[in-house]
Amino acid sequence: MPKIEVNEGLFFSLLGRRMERAELDLALQSAKAELDEWDTGTGGAGSAASDDGASARVIKIELNDTNRPDLWSTAGLARQLRLKDGATRPNYPFFSRQGEVQAASRRVIVEESVGSVRPFLAGFCVSGRGIDEAFLKDMIQTQEKLAWNFGRKRRSISMGIYRSAKIQWPVLYRAVEPRSVRFVPLQETREMDLLQILAEHPKGREYASILEGEPLHPLLLDSAGDVLSYPPIINSADLGAVQVGDTELFIELTGTDLPSVTLASSIVACDFADLGWKIEPVMVEYPWTTPFGRSVVFPWYFQKPLGIEAGRASRLLGKSLNVQQVALALSVMGSSVDIHGQYVSAWPAEYRNDFLHQVDLIEDIMIGVGMEYFTPERPRDFTIGRLTPIELLSRKAKGLLVGLGYQEMIYNYLGSGKDYLEKMGIDGTKVIRVANPMTENYEYVRNSPMPGLLGTESISSKAAYPHRIFEVGKVAFRDDGQNYGVSTRQYLGALSVHADSDFNEVSSQVATLLFYLNREFSVEEPVAGAEDPRFIPGRQAIMMYRGTAIGVYGEVHPRVLSAWGIGLPAAAVELDLDLLLA
Numbered sequence: 001m002p003k004i005e006v007n008e009g010l011f012f013s014l015l016g017r018r019m020e021r022a023e024l025d026l027a028l029q030s031a032k033a034e035l036d037e038w039d040t041g042t043g044g045a046g047s048a049a050s051d052d053g054a055s056a057r058v059i060k061i062e063l064n065d066t067n068r069p070d071l072w073s074t075a076g077l078a079r080q081l082r083l084k085d086g087a088t089r090p091n092y093p094f095f096s097r098q099g100e101v102q103a104a105s106r107r108v109i110v111e112e113s114v115g116s117v118r119p120f121l122a123g124f125c126v127s128g129r130g131i132d133e134a135f136l137k138d139m140i141q142t143q144e145k146l147a148w149n150f151g152r153k154r155r156s157i158s159m160g161i162y163r164s165a166k167i168q169w170p171v172l173y174r175a176v177e178p179r180s181v182r183f184v185p186l187q188e189t190r191e192m193d194l195l196q197i198l199a200e201h202p203k204g205r206e207y208a209s210i211l212e213g214e215p216l217h218p219l220l221l222d223s224a225g226d227v228l229s230y231p232p233i234i235n236s237a238d239l240g241a242v243q244v245g246d247t248e249l250f251i252e253l254t255g256t257d258l259p260s261v262t263l264a265s266s267i268v269a270c271d272f273a274d275l276g277w278k279i280e281p282v283m284v285e286y287p288w289t290t291p292f293g294r295s296v297v298f299p300w301y302f303q304k305p306l307g308i309e310a311g312r313a314s315r316l317l318g319k320s321l322n323v324q325q326v327a328l329a330l331s332v333m334g335s336s337v338d339i340h341g342q343y344v345s346a347w348p349a350e351y352r353n354d355f356l357h358q359v360d361l362i363e364d365i366m367i368g369v370g371m372e373y374f375t376p377e378r379p380r381d382f383t384i385g386r387l388t389p390i391e392l393l394s395r396k397a398k399g400l401l402v403g404l405g406y407q408e409m410i411y412n413y414l415g416s417g418k419d420y421l422e423k424m425g426i427d428g429t430k431v432i433r434v435a436n437p438m439t440e441n442y443e444y445v446r447n448s449p450m451p452g453l454l455g456t457e458s459i460s461s462k463a464a465y466p467h468r469i470f471e472v473g474k475v476a477f478r479d480d481g482q483n484y485g486v487s488t489r490q491y492l493g494a495l496s497v498h499a500d501s502d503f504n505e506v507s508s509q510v511a512t513l514l515f516y517l518n519r520e521f522s523v524e525e526p527v528a529g530a531e532d533p534r535f536i537p538g539r540q541a542i543m544m545y546r547g548t549a550i551g552v553y554g555e556v557h558p559r560v561l562s563a564w565g566i567g568l569p570a571a572a573v574e575l576d577l578d579l580l581l582a
Contacts (some may be wrong), residue, residue, distance in 0.1 A: 001064055002149050003036060004141060006074040007134040008057040014078035014274060016087070024059075030084040030332075030367055031077055032065040056134075069150040069264070070351035073142040075271035083332050084368075092270055092350050094124075094279040096297040104283040104297045106169050108252070112287045113175035117211070118218045118231065121173050121284055122265035122298045123252035125164050128277035130245040135275065139242075142271065146253075146264050147232070155210050156439055157255040157264050158232030160220070162239045164250035168224040173254070175216035183227040185234040186241060194219075194230055203234045218254065228252075250282075258290055259436060262300050263353045269299040270351045299350070306355045307345040308362065316362050319374055329368030330361065356435050389581055390490050393517070394472045397492055397577065400516050404509055406468040406494055411452030413474065414442040419451045423563035425533040430477040432486060447477040449493030450534065450572060454556075457497050458564040465568070466498030472577070492575040495556075497568050503539045506553050506571035510543065519580055521545045526552075534560055535572075543575065546582060551575035 012018045019027065025035045037060040063071055070076040083089065096102045108123055131139070143159045151157025178194035185197055185204075194217050197204040210232060211217050220228040222239070229235040231254040242249065251268055255261040269279050283297045292300055310323040321329075326344050327337045334349030346364075348355050355361060366374075387395075398408060414434065421428040421444070432445040446452070449471045460467055472492045479487035496506060507523075514521050523541040531537045532552050540554030553573035561570060 001062055001066065002072050002145055003060060003062045004072055004074075004077070004145065006059045006061060006077065007138060008039075008059055010134045010138065011059060011074050011078055014075055015082055016085075027081050027084065028061065029371060031063070031071050031080045032068070032367070033061050033063045033071065033077070036060040036062045066149065067354040068352070069146060070267045070270070070349075072145040072149065073267075073271050074138045075274045076267065076351065079270075079274055080334070083334060089331055089334065089336065089349075090270070090274065092273055092279075092299075094269070094273070094281055095266070095299050095301045095350055096281065097301045101297050102281045104281040106171075106250075106280070106282045108171045108173055108282060108284045110284060110286045111172065111174040113216055114173055114218050115288065117175050117214050117216055118254050118256060120256065120258045120261045120290070121252060121254045122258075122261045122296075122300070123171075123250065123282045123284065124265065124269055124298050125248070125250050125280040125282060126269075126272045126277040127248045127280065128272075128275075130247050131242070133244055136242070136244055142268065146267070150260070150264060151232075151255065152439070154207050154232040156257055157253060157260055159251070159253045159264065159268070160229045160231060160235055160240060161242050162228050162235070162250045162252075163242060163246055163248065165248045166239055167228070167250060168222040168226070171220060171222050171228065171250075171252075173218065173220050176219050177215070178217045181219060181227065183230075184237040185230070186237050187234075188237060197230060197233060201234060207233050220252065220254075257437075257439065258292065259302060259353065260438060262292070262298070262302055263351075266299050266301070267351045301350055303348040303350075303353050303355075305345050305347045306358065306361055307343055308358045308365075310342050310344065312358065313362050313365050316359070317366055317374070321365070321369070325369065326365055329365040332368035333364040335364070353436065390578060393577055393580060394490060394492075396517060397513065398470075398472055400513050401470045401492075401494060404468070404512065405466075406470045406496075409453065409456055409469050409471045410473070411446075411449065411455075411471060412442075413446055413476075415444055415446055415451060416441050417444055419455065420444045420446060420448075423454070423560065424448070424451060425557065425560055425563075430479075432476055432478060445476045447475050448574060449473060449475065449491050450495070450574060453493055453495040453572070454560070454564045454566065454570075457495060457566050457570070461567065466496065466501070468494070468496045470494035490577045492551075492577055493572065495570060495572045497566065497570040499568055501555075501569045501571045503541075503555050503571065506555075506573055507541070510553050510573055510575075514543075517580065519545060521550070524549075533557065545579060548579055548582065550579040 028034055039058040071080060110121055147154045147158045182191040182193045184191050185201055198208040218231050220231060226239060227236045228239045253261050253265045273279055281297045283295055285295050310321055310326045313326055314321045323339055323342050327339050330337050330346045335346040338345045346361060431447050434443055437443040453469055456469060457467060474488055475491045476486055476488045478485060522544045524544055526542055532540055534557060535554035536557050542549050543551045551574050556570040556572050
């Protein structure tokens with residue numbers, strides 16, 4: 001979980017009052033955080049800050065939730081505690097919205113060449129009082145936390161800060177051949193080309209894997225040709241060297257996912273605004289159409305509203321709440337709300353994008369109301385822990401497959417559309433897509449264990465054959481018959497790959513498995529035109545148990561094998577274990 005260090009003087013200045021240790025520890029619950037360490041320094045914990053409010057003492061805080069990157073800074077954390085204290089929800093008039101775009105005198109031009117390597121950029125300018133030492137350290141920490149934790153070690157998000165007064169606008173964002181450009185990076189005194197930076201500079205070596213093998217590398221420069229930075233690696237030693245006392249800055253974020261880049265820029269903009277800086281929007285012009293348009297003025301508000309009835313919140317929380325209490329609790333957590341009868345509509349704060357479902361709103365309501373509102377109750381039912389029937393059946397199935405010569409595997413439950421849909425040849429009608437995936441590699445919830453098994457086989461060609469692997473685990477798919485439209489099932493998947501792998505082999509193994517599971521089954525041939533596209537037509541069978549289809553087995557289709565780069569025949573079985581308990 002993220003840990004941050006906040007300057008005591010700056011933190012309490014933003015909070016508007018001081019707190020003692022016990023009070024701060026309790027208040028941090030509203031941010032799902034806890035006090036890790038308070039530098040006792042001079043005067044001991046809880047002593048008054050220096051007259052100028054710039055105490056050098058440090059408070060170390062651990063955040064217990066990765067869904068709220070807005071809390072990973074001094075300003076963001078102070079904002080949440082200030083709201084819980086009863087402060088008015090802050091107003092950020094500099095945001096552009098659909099149909100309401102702010103004026104922008106500065107532009108960044110994104111060129112077509114970056115589309116294949118790092119396509120998205122968001123940015124804005126700020127002006128105000130000069131940066132002091134405490135704020136500079138906090139700004140660097142925010143930059144690193146967003147890029148490291150939220151940005152997957154700069155792979156999907158990186159951030160750069162520049163001295164805007166020295167920039168010749170418009171700024172250009174383009175991709176270049178890495179040997180064609182030389183500049184002096186931060187912490188260096190000599191000019192280096194981009195490949196030299198990756199090989200010799202400490203930051204270059206640390207993040208070289210992000211751009212490894214790319215023929216073109218991203219570069220940010222102004223209209224005079226001066227380099228701002230080599231994202232996501234390093235700033236230049238000239239325009240990118242921010243110092244104490246600077247009063248005008250340009251902040252940009254680049255990455256591979258536009259909503260994530262946009263949210264990160266919004267978080268930083270709100271932090272600067274809370275610190276008293278003036279936010280000056282910047283227009284970013286794209287050569288292609290993005291989800292927000294071709295010309296986007298950042299900061300940009302893109303979040304969608306979500307609503308809930310007060311009665312539903314009360315039922316899930318087990319405590320009666322009226323509509324005014326629900327609205328107030330959501331406001332305390334930063335949302336803008338409207339009341340329509342017993343229904344509350346909530347617009348997420350500009351710096352948040354973590355509402356996926358009404359349950360997320362209910363969590364905010366619980367935190368906003370306060371845990372002290374809920375009376376602790378002793379459990380009324382006491383039970384002895386034991387394995388569930390499906391777990392007992394799963395363990396027995398695993399033991400049988402190991403006895404048949406199979407090796408157990410374990411895979412992620414999230415994956416890409418390429419693996420789950422394209423390579424498997426299915427249409428994806430029932431596959432569940434994540435609403436705001438951090439990356440396309442974790443965009444879908446798996447509906448079958450087969451993609452994982454085939455993925456393992458695709459990189460195992462050098463191992464001695466035969467290859468026999470299996471997995472027992474959860475899958476999920478759309479099901480209109482369920483309350484939430486989703487069905488979660490316990491599936492068994494097995495794959496056999498070798499030169500003689502065929503329908504007869506997998507058929508005998510399925511019969512052995514179900515015999516020792518004490519389940520009598522039959523097989524049926526799929527109806528013509530309704531065959532499973534993952535298997536060869538005429539070489540696949542549907543397993544039936546008590547009149548219900550419980551799975552399928554057969555020879556894997558050559559098209560599927562080719563998509564995964566598998567060169568030998570393969571046979572597979574997919575079985576719904578939950579149906580065997582019927």
